[in-house]
Amino acid sequence: MARRRRSPSWEFTAGGVLTAALVAAALGFWAGISWFIAALAGINAATFVLYGYDKHCAIAKKFRVPEAILHFFALAGGSPGALIGQQVFRHKRRKGSFLVIYWLIVVAQAAVVAYILWPRG
Secondary structure (H helix, E strand, O other): OOOOOOOOOHHHHHHHHHHHHHHHHHHHHHOOOOHHHHHHHHHHHHHHHHHHHHHHHHHHOOOOOOHHHHHHHHHHHHHHHHHHHHHHOOOOOOOHHHHHHHHHHHHHHHHHHHHHHOOOO
16 A cells, blocks of 8 residues: 655644744734733634645645644634634635534633633632
């Protein structure tokens, strides 16, 4: 059985996008914005860009970004950026197995936020 080649560039792309998110967080913190809000903005922007990059690779028939990386960025806080990327780039909107995992991530994040914000007696 032939071994499937991995993309030589997806690791660089994911690392670059994650680095951009960290730089955005640092700049936001330097500008006086909460580091947490700045990091969320950075990871969402990075996730959006990653969806656009993956769509470009799909059209150009190049190596794709693995779905695990897209899910990792959503899990890291980029689920709003992922949803916007799905709509803007018309990407990953029909693949059922991908969407099930994505929406489980969204529900888990919503549960964590609800737990944190729930008033304690």
